[in-house]
Amino acid sequence: MEAAPADRSGEKALSWVLKDGIIELALHRAPCNELGSVSLAELENFAADLRRMQESAHALVIYSELKSGFCAGADLRELYRRSQEMDKATALRGVRDFLERIHRVLNLIDAAPLTTIAAVHGVTFGGGFELALTCDLIIADKLARFCFPELRLGLIPGFGGIPRLKRDLGNAVVRDLLLTGRSINAVKAQQIGLVSQVVGEGESLRAARATAAQLGKFDRATATAAKRFIKSIPQDELRQEIDLFCELYTRPAVQAGLRKFVESSAAQPYLP
Template sequence: MRGGKTELKAGSCCAGSSLSWILSNGVIELALHREPCNELGSVSLGEFEKFAAALESMQAEAHALIIYSELKPGFCAGADLRELYQRSEAVEKAEAARGVRDFLERIHRVLNLIDAAPLTTIAAVHGVTFGGGLELALACDLIIADKMARFCFPELRLGLIPGFGGIPRLKRDLGNAVVRDLLLTGRSFNATKAQQIGLVSQVVGEGEALRAARATAAQLGKFDRDTAAAAKKFIKPIPQEELRREIDIFCELFARPAVQAGLRKFVESTDAQPYLP
């Protein structure tokens, strides 16, 4: 079922080249498995859109969604910067800008749907949870982290801001001083720190995040679904206006030559530490 041999179809159990999902006992498990570290590019996005369509049909039967990675390096290293660079180099500037906006709007639709889904969503993370990977986790209601998880918003080093809804969701969930620290320094931080600042709800031992997420999902299954959905809707507003503004700011920044230079530097880097901001 791996390696893109099976086409994704809407339904309760599907596998693609980047991700797979299964619905069992009221819990949807979405597994990410695009090597090297689940970078989010056009193929992943297409599969996420299929998952989003399936989620709408599955959510009547589910009370929880768990998103996790099957890959050792981590949960998700964020946007596929190599694809972004190659695509924007291959076309005219205006077309590249349109392509970026289209990509952002599509991924925002997926993440907004996960964010607002009437079931409890859990990101079970380990290892690298950077950029778009952190933004995916932030769309979930709970983040359960392996103690070896590492989080980061490295976008400023490229002359960009997070573009997959990270800033509005971070602002929704954390204090503004913490948001400024994480965004403006671009430093990475571990799971203990993530729990201290209120980003992560549980820190567990190495290799235990998925087990802990499943235990949490089993507990959630004891509650009335409609009550849980009503509580979530009341507690967790979707910052629509800021999400739209984030796309605009990202696109304005993306048009600057410094960004293309930053992307080229990353793609062509032979630095032993390209992931260190």
């Protein structure tokens, strides 16, 4: 089965295509693929289509078409705007609903019976980092940077990043990135086992496509069984993460942190 490319007109945040057994999910919402309500609704559409497409695919590649990077994370401007427009209890319900919806999508990608590859470049921060962490492999161009900047907002990562990074690399790496909020480059990320391949500038998608083509030579049932054997979904910790995020979200420090970020004219707002 071959799927036609999705509609690229209008304000679409993402599009996907299935060709030669490889699903390619492209992110293209300026300025840097911030994940808000528009992106989430489209991710849900993608998730529904993924269930159908995965019958005739062996790999999924997620990449960004924007020069600025893979994804700068959650849409903090939208989060702040909504928190200002409604009362506390309604805003909190909205946040929990958003988190539960995005967790459903990301858990589906994490457990998909395909081999999944994040082809990243530039900024891979916060929710963008968490999206990449759902993939089986991360292929990074040498200018990619990874970061959990949430603590400076008084929050924790909310899209499953902590349990997934802990599952893949262990508690010490989580503590380093989470508690310092520092960003690391692709070379360092490869040294600690996060990134499987580091490639030249602008080469991550090409390398991911080459890898995905190679995966098509393997017996699919075996590859799926191998993935299921080695990659568990940390369901309990993912639930706890949502609860903790919501608990922290109600604190005044979070509103202050969001306001500071949104209103910042600093030259380095991405630097914690």
